[in-house]
Amino acid sequence: MREDLDQVVQLVRRIGKEFESCADVENFQIFLGELGPVVQRTAQDENYRQCLASSEELWRSLRADLQGLEGSLNELNKENAFWYVRTLRGLMLLMRNLSASSQQLPRDLLLQNCSIRAFLQISRANFGLDEMVHSFYTITVSFLHNISKDVIIFDKQEVDRLMDFLQYPTQVESTMNEELLHCHASFLLNLSGNTDFLYDFFRSPTCDKIIFEHLLQEVVSHHTELFNYADRAEDEDHEISPMDAVILKTFSRFAVNESFINYLLTVESEGGESFIQLMKLLQLVVTSSGRWDKFELTSIMAWCFPIFKKAAESTASYFEVGVDDEQEAKILHNKLSTTLDIMSKLTQYEQVQQYLLSYEGLEASISLLGLLQKNLVRINFYKNPNGSIKGMKTMDATGEKVSDEALLNQRVDYDSFQILPTNFPECKLLIIEILTMLVYNRREVQDRIRELHGLELVLSNCVIDDNDPFIKERSVVCIKYLLQDNRPNQDFVAQLEAKKAVQDDVLSEAGYEVKIGNTGELKLDSVPSQKREFE
Structure with missing residues (x-):
């Protein structure tokens, strides 16, 4: 094995010298002929791979090759650039294979920085070798994923290059393949385990491109089913793909990071469909996990509750105008439904209950419940034996019939009998669930709800209302806890x-x-x- 190792080290050093001169295309072709079997054997022979991977001399030689690129790139013409990049890709393939058996050595030698610099130099050289550069990126990010599985060494001095590297997929989305997307997502997942990285990540001007243009609009929308899960029944089984799992875990780390709080609140103030997409994903992330510690719960509430409170205030202003605006209502409804769903799920934890009680969450919830009770139309659908809808009954908060056709056409799509966002479906239900958790075995909350006229509001919702399915059953439970002792x-x-x-x-x-x-x-x-x- 020692002889095999020496031969590979010598090959790598010869390649490095050729990189410096870039003079002879035939030499690169010879090197590729020698390098190919080495790469193939490291993929198939574990003992051989382990022998090479444990050699610091080999890793240092590989690092020297990567570090020597910058001065030679200007000397390349289109023909020798092809063989130059192809040979470099072969070296990266070797590094990727070896990193499966050894992560500590390449980390100690800071090969993550060298490999990122090498890729950026090649991608910016504009050789017209797009397909090969994409392949080179996939291999590089796979190598980076391997060496960062257990330990992430984050070099703040290299943060700009790292961000440029991470945003590369946003520049070539149309040519991305599943392998590249998964490797990129897996590497980002590893990085998200480092709080220093996240601190700089959420402050980087390229963060929006990576989160919105790449992760949400490309990966989540076209390569996962995550946006569809929220529209299915809660008890329906979901088959989670490997990409689904990587994205969920990454965003669960985002959601509990302190630096994410200011980032998300800033994005929220800018509005837009992208923010709604992000909130929809965060809703899925938070509500699909049953394990959060006290610090994580506080971090989630630190962005969730302010967004809820601001949306509730905006909803009050919306109803004051007295004119239904479906686009504005859609945004407000999305903000309210996602934040209320998150808080409804998390109020099972004492930490979140105390948070809401300390920050006037009880008062804000009852105020919003009263606002919705006053302005929403109560809807009862009449159904045929086969479950299809044949008609409906509409009432106001007092139970009086609503026959204003202009209003009803703004609240219900009569072609599909779909309740529109202008009637804020399921928001009252979620508020009742939150109140139920807050009032249980708390005399002071029982009294406070009565003082805020919340008792009448809960009683008023002990009715069947298809705008808020099962609100009667939830309200009855809430009344039981409000009256207890x-x-x-x-x-x-x-x-x-x-x-x-x-x-x-x-x-x-x-x-x-x-x-x-x-x-x-x-x-x-x-x-x-x-x-x-x-x-």
């Missing part, structure tokens, strides 16, 4: 019941019934579970 709340609801402001079945479903006390006052009493089952 809280006499002021129970008395308040009893008075509403006396005025027939509460549907007869709501209290029984929540486990209560109205009784007249010894002095003639109305009060609520809990109903034994056996009695409820019998009834």
Whole structure:
């Protein structure tokens, strides 16, 4: 094996000398003939690959070849450029194969910096060898992925070159293939494990191009099913592809990074469809994972809650105008539905409950619920036996029939019976779910909701409404927790019941019934579970 190693080291050194002169095309052809079997054997023979990969001398020789490129590129003509780049690609193939067995040596020798510089020099030389340059990029990024799997060495002095390297796919999207896209995404995933990298990444002027133009608009939209998952039923099984998994893990790291907070809030202020796409992906990332620690939860809420609060305030301004605008409503609805869904999922954690209570999340949620209750149309669809919709009933917050055709045409697409964003579907449901988690076993929250007139709002949603499927069932559970061991709340609801402001079945479903006390006052009493089952 020692003889084999010496031969490869000598070959690499001879190639390096030829790089300096670039004089003879025939020499490059000879080198490729010798290099080909070496590359092939390192891919097939593990012992041979391990022997070569453990040689610091070989790695140093490879580094010297990469470092010697800059002075020679200006001497190339189109013919010898082809063989020059092809030979360089062969060396990178060798490095990629060897990196499968050894990562520490190339990291110690900073070969990640050398390989990125080499690629940038070749890509900027404009030799007209686009297909070969794309192949060279794929091999280089694969090598970088291999050596950064366990440890990421991030050199801040090289950050500009690294960002230029990462954005290369945005310049050649039409010629990208699955192998290149996956290698690029995997390398970025490795980098995302380094907080120093993310600090500079989210402050780089090229960050938007990488996230929006490449990851969202190209990779996620055309090479994954991630944007489709959110439109499917929650209990439907999803087959996660390797690319899906890489993207989800990368954005889960983005979502909990401190530097991401300011970046996302800045992007949000600029608006646009790209931001909605990003929020849709973040919604999937956060709601599909059941494991977040306290630091991660705080980081998520640090961007999610401000976006929610700002969207809620904008929604209030939107309804003040009194004119439905589908485009504006679509943006607001997307912001509200994604942030509310995230918070609804995360309120299972005490950390998030305390965050919302500390930052007036309870007040903001009830205020938005009241706003939506006042302005949305309650919709009940009439269905045929086969499930198709044959008609609908529309009501306002008081249960009165809504017959304003102009309004209804703005809220429902009559051709498909699809509820439009102007009626903010499912937002009230999500707010009720959040309130339910916040009020459970918290007397101070029970009282505060009553003081904010939230008790009446929850009671008003104990109805069937196709704009917010299952809101009645969620509201009944919320009422149960609001009334539990809280006499002021129970008395308040009893008075509403006396005025027939509460549907007869709501209290029984929540486990209560109205009784007249010894002095003639109305009060609520809990109903034994056996009695409820019998009834």
